[in-house]
Amino acid sequence: MIKGTIHQTWSRSLGVVSRRSYHVPSINKALKTEYDTINDYGSYKNNVFTHRLPESTAQQSPSLVALHSRLNLPSKYSLSTLSQALNLNINDGLVNNFGLNTLGKNLLSYYVSEHLLVKYPRLPMPIHNVAVDSLMGHETLHEIGKIWGIQVDSSTKLDKYLSQESEFIKYGKLRFLSEQQKGEVKESGVHELSSQESKTKIDSSFISDEAQAYASAVRSIIGGLYTHTGEEATKKFIQDHILSRKLPLEEMFQFNQPTRELVRLCDKLNFAEPLEIRLIAETGRLSAHAIYVAGAFCGTEKLGEGIGSSIAEAKTRSVVNALMSYYLYSPLDSEGNAAKVPSDKDYKFEGIVGLGDVSI
């Protein structure tokens, strides 16, 4: 039996320039993970002093019970797991949500990707990635956490003592602030970036610790649902809470050279005839507010149509319209319903697989 902590970085030993040597992640030392053998997964144990919240204690937290019931979680889902999902602190004696978060993230990414890949198989990869973020990015999950009514535990021990708040209430709240951060006096209108926040800062926007914590809690709740009720119920939960949101895909495209892109696309799809943009109708060049309707054609097939107040505008719009109608296509099954996703029962492959984007 080998006991020991792992911290190995693996690097390639080769004569040639090793610019991109592959980096194997090292273990998080703060958790003091121990294990028997490296692939005895059951033996892994974080040796920070922690314990799980007893179920009897969790039941006494009204905020936790209310959250459980608000989310309509099955009774199999224990309150202690829900409370664990809300805990991000490593050193407060209770188990944190790290594992639940990882599990939830994997479940979410799979079901969100699957949904998008089947529903919008031709979405260009950059848009696909942004769409995934749009459904399960930290901003969205922060919003979902807020909608679920999760509150941040922001009062210090002293505040709790003075307001005679029951100690159980905090088990139903999001715990990510250290006692010191809670005690800091806040100036209204001023936000001091934490070290984590300043790392994510781009221009004037940053990912706040709070948003990260909310996102992590939401993912963990999904992970917890998996551990208690299995995958089918988790899938339903993700569909109800995440995939039911409206995805503004049409607003996510920014074309630089649409005409060139469409020409390349026609090439890729082996269209026999070349792309032509023709004028379909106009109000007359001398009319007070001239309007033109242009169409992008491939032979006799109209690929797209656009209206503009100049010919150039109408042409560009027609091309963009053609591209959008290609990219946003969603396949149907033989009965006219939306195509099934691979995790559905009685799945039959009726959709299509994206062929990949064109390059310019």
Add this chain to the structure above:
Amino acid sequence: MPVKAIAKTSIARNGIGAYIVPCHRISLQYCNWGGSSTGLRELLKTGRLDKLASEKKGIFFDINKKNGHPTASFHYNNDTIKTVEIANLKPSEILAKIDEHSQRSGNDLFKFNHKVLSINDSVRGIWSPLHTPKSHRHKI
């Protein structure tokens, strides 16, 4: 890069798939001495409030004792807190107030002069005069 992406967050549609009650917490404040709290005190004494709380499981009720007129504060998930005066109200009226406000979304009240509010594109699109044959077009 042929096409660039613009990041957007998806739009919440509470009620499709799952529905989450927007009111997540109700704080009731009463005075043990003042006459205006009689109604609320009676609710607490007879256990009718417990019954209400057990019906509305998703809402966290907390009760505070404080001098002054009784109030009910409703915490909504859009970060608003709406405080309602419940001084001198009968128990049944207080219950009605709680019931009413716990079914709201916390947004400002507004009068909508149409029947349906939609964020979807119109199914039929917009009528265009230019899409009829030239001989049939409207002439001024």
Add this chain to the structure above:
Amino acid sequence: MIRGFMGLNAQRSFSSMSRLGNAAVRSAVPDLHTLKISTNGSNHLYAIFKLHNMPYMVTKGDRVYLPFKLKNVQVGDKLKLNDVTTLGSPEFTYNDNKGIPQDAYELTASVVEITREPYYEVYRKKQRCRRLKTFPVEPFQTVLMVDELKVN
């Protein structure tokens, strides 16, 4: 008597309404295959349903603002709207003023908010009385969210 919907939630009884709601409609289910194919998997589909004989044109995800308090419902209830007169796609429309048979489509809405319109006052002037009578008005409002709309 409410014509137009029935509750789906098991703990609440709406049986009488459903009986009343659909007494007239018992004709054969029409073949809506052509319509269905043209709706792009029910993405481009609208329906006109009637509630208290008032038509509402909706697509999936729309919010319906009713200027009254819907009787016997609570927030979170799911309603099956069973008086649909029109289903339409970009190309086709199917219309039946007597009501399309329920098996042909699925249209449900959840009650998402029961609230009020903003407070205002109505003044009434009576003859031979110098005073204006003031009536405070804060009418109820029910908000429904169309959560499922598809052709079967």
Add this chain to the structure above:
Amino acid sequence: MTIIRIGSPQASRFLARSIYLHKGPRVTGLKKDPQEAFTTNTGYKYEKSENNLKYIKGFLQDKYAISDDLALQVLTHKSFNNGVMPYNEKLSAMGSKLANLFFAKYVTEGSTNNENNVNGKNLDVLGSPIAKELSGRMTMGLFARSNELNKVMFWNSYGHGLGFETSGEMKVSAQMMYALIGAVAFSHGKEVGEQFIREKLLGGRASVEDITVRLVSGETSSN
């Protein structure tokens, strides 16, 4: 040097385009001769031939068979011929997510004596290097190589002669592996996809698990 006339005879009056197709080193603005562009540096011609597909077909066998079109797409990387042919980006997006999910479930499914388990699942393992690397790129790349799945791949590198990792072969092979998983999931559903990972990736001679253990404990080298 060849001059080809493209276009159907009926429409030739409008569509005739005379194009010079270039061979040899790349010149900006000139169209490459497909004969040359469609051949890999190892001499495999891009086509649905048995010779090209035999490795992955042999690996999948009948149980997890995928169509020839899909198989060719699995083998084609974005870098091949400017991404003109159908390539495997979308397939590998599906496959990598499925692999991540599967291995996260796999490492937590066994019995545990950790008292901090959640409903019998040990979640402490999830952050460990082995849990992360089971579905990692290096593991998948090495697995593809040891099973000879990356013998025929349609891709381009800035230096094919460089090592497994430096030339990008590891990344491309890994992406091909993900795409293979994705293609099985697309063709047969998620359940069969997971069964495929369990049977073929974990059950075989050189299993993904062995590779990862060696990788994480630093015993392996890519070349």
